[in-house]
Amino acid sequence: MGFLSVLRKMKQKEKEMRILILGLDNAGKTTILKRFNGEDIDTISPTLGFNIKTLEHRNFKLNMWDVGGQKSLRSYWRNYFECTDGLIWVVDSADRRRMQDCKNELHKLLLEERLAGATLLIFANKQDLPGACSAEELQEILELNLIKTHHWQIVWCSAVTGENLLKGIDWLINDIAVRIFTLD
Amino acid sequence: MSEITMQDKLDFLNKRETERKLKSKQNEKGSVENEKVDYFEKVVAEKKSEIKELIEQSSQIAQKDKLAEHFNKISNNILTLQKYIASNNLFLRTYDIKVYQESITSLSNEVKELEDKLLPKKRFNFKKRSDVVKASNVTQVQPVKLDKVDIDVGDCGFKDLNDQELNLNREEVFKKDVALANLENCTVKIYGTPSTLHLSNIKNCKIYSGPVSTSIFADGCIESTLVISCQQLRLHSSKSVNIYLHVTSRAIMEDCTHINVAPYNLEYDKLAEDFERAGLDRNVNNWLSVDDFNWLNVAKDSPNWNQMEEADRVPSFFI
Numbered sequence: 001m002g003f004l005s006v007l008r009k010m011k012q013k014e015k016e017m018r019i020l021i022l023g024l025d026n027a028g029k030t031t032i033l034k035r036f037n038g039e040d041i042d043t044i045s046p047t048l049g050f051n052i053k054t055l056e057h058r059n060f061k062l063n064m065w066d067v068g069g070q071k072s073l074r075s076y077w078r079n080y081f082e083c084t085d086g087l088i089w090v091v092d093s094a095d096r097r098r099m100q101d102c103k104n105e106l107h108k109l110l111l112e113e114r115l116a117g118a119t120l121l122i123f124a125n126k127q128d129l130p131g132a133c134s135a136e137e138l139q140e141i142l143e144l145n146l147i148k149t150h151h152w153q154i155v156w157c158s159a160v161t162g163e164n165l166l167k168g169i170d171w172l173i174n175d176i177a178v179r180i181f182t183l184d
Numbered sequence: 185m186s187e188i189t190m191q192d193k194l195d196f197l198n199k200r201e202t203e204r205k206l207k208s209k210q211n212e213k214g215s216v217e218n219e220k221v222d223y224f225e226k227v228v229a230e231k232k233s234e235i236k237e238l239i240e241q242s243s244q245i246a247q248k249d250k251l252a253e254h255f256n257k258i259s260n261n262i263l264t265l266q267k268y269i270a271s272n273n274l275f276l277r278t279y280d281i282k283v284y285q286e287s288i289t290s291l292s293n294e295v296k297e298l299e300d301k302l303l304p305k306k307r308f309n310f311k312k313r314s315d316v317v318k319a320s321n322v323t324q325v326q327p328v329k330l331d332k333v334d335i336d337v338g339d340c341g342f343k344d345l346n347d348q349e350l351n352l353n354r355e356e357v358f359k360k361d362v363a364l365a366n367l368e369n370c371t372v373k374i375y376g377t378p379s380t381l382h383l384s385n386i387k388n389c390k391i392y393s394g395p396v397s398t399s400i401f402a403d404g405c406i407e408s409t410l411v412i413s414c415q416q417l418r419l420h421s422s423k424s425v426n427i428y429l430h431v432t433s434r435a436i437m438e439d440c441t442h443i444n445v446a447p448y449n450l451e452y453d454k455l456a457e458d459f460e461r462a463g464l465d466r467n468v469n470n471w472l473s474v475d476d477f478n479w480l481n482v483a484k485d486s487p488n489w490n491q492m493e494e495a496d497r498v499p500s501f502f503i
Contacts, residue, residue: 046436048475129359130360131360
């Protein structure tokens with residue numbers, strides 16, 4: 001097996017993207033993943049460890065990694081950083097009590113060298129709840145304008161109703177695709 | 185007569201043939217899986233020894249520009265190998281991925297050291313750049329202030345109260361995010377179906393709630409009784425809490441001790457109707473499915489929570 005065949009094998013996988021879904025616990029990461037994949041969301045339990053899903057979307061193969069957000073799991077997040085093309089940061093927009101925590105964790109994450117170059121999508125989730133912060137409010141609270149190291153975008157959504165999930169993920173895929181493979 | 189038996193034989197043989205094919209296909213499938221891993225390991229090992237050889241050769245090259253070229257080649261090879269490993273991480277075990285990554289790191293460190301020794305003037309371009317990135321990141325994170333946001337505002341709920349009887353009715357909580365914070369010696373009755381419920385810093389309280397359609401997030405509950413039903417329960421940093429629980433998926437706890445769990449037994453008018461409104465199945469209650477994040481040991485039960493003795497349980501709560 002020559003090295004050329006290795007390269008050829010890699011080329012076949014060109015249209016693959018690795019997407020990491022992170023956020024505080026109770027943000028709705030698994031619900032987003034399952035809703036996007038068209039699965040039942042009523043039986044989701046708090047994630048002990050992680051879920052991986054490979055889905056086909058717009059001819060791309062998305063390897064989605066959803067890692068639990070409990071405090072005791074956050075130190076393991078870094079085990080998943082390698083080769084990440086896109087990062088989805090999920091925020092419980094109604095949980096104003098933990099916004100500070102959420103902001104700190106996000107900005108800490110963006111210092112990671114292994115995530116440098118990854119596209120960042122922030123999902124302002126749980127917009128179905130009446131007290132939820134708007135995406136604009138969150139942009140300010142989470143100080144997103146300070147992010148200069150990553151392409152980022154904030155998109156409001158509701159994983160429960162499924163609203164706007166597609167919009168966010170399409171933006172993410174486009175941004176990654178432009179960067180990695182030239183978009184067709 | 186002989187033709188019929190011939191036909192039978194042919195049929196029999198055909199059947200055998202198909203069966204054999206099916207069987208061999210199945211075998212193939214299994215072996216393909218193995219081959220994938222084997223093949224991968226072989227390629228990685230080959231590439232690694234190639235790189236090592238290149239590294240060994242480098243000390244014999246005297247010309248500087250040739251040496252630089254040589255190092256370039258090595259680092260390109262390492263990068264390709266790294267990408268190859270990463271692109272195959274779907275079928276590798278986490279542990280293996282870690283081992284591979286470590287071996288790559290040690291390879292690139294070796295190359296770096298050698299390059300620094302043999303080509304002290306020439307430096308990697310991107311090294312400088314990564315310094316710059318770091319610097320800008322540091323300035324980025326410093327402004328940590330968020331005081332302008334009122335953290336405890338919620339549409340619906342109570343906070344900073346002592347010794348009170350508090351009620352919320354069906355219309356008030358319907359599809360809302362209900363928050364209870366900083367309560368002491370209080371009794372809270374929530375009739376109806378909130379969308380979610382947040383509890384923080386609850387001391388010596390009794391909290392009764394109708395079916396919560398998504399999750400309950402509780403943090404810092406001490407010496408209290410919770411009578412709650414929900415799809416998910418997350419309990420954090422709590423101590424000495426009795427929970428009468430109905431949970432349709434699972435409950436988790438983190439940094440908690442002395443938690444006692446019993447099945448939900450709240451009674452009020454229209455409770456059955458509320459279960460339906462919340463979309464919770466009254467017949468599915470996984471109150472004993474509690475995952476303790478501080479006790480990742482499947483062989484032994486977590487010492488941080490217990491099933492409440494039946495004798496100690498309150499038979500039912502009427503509110």
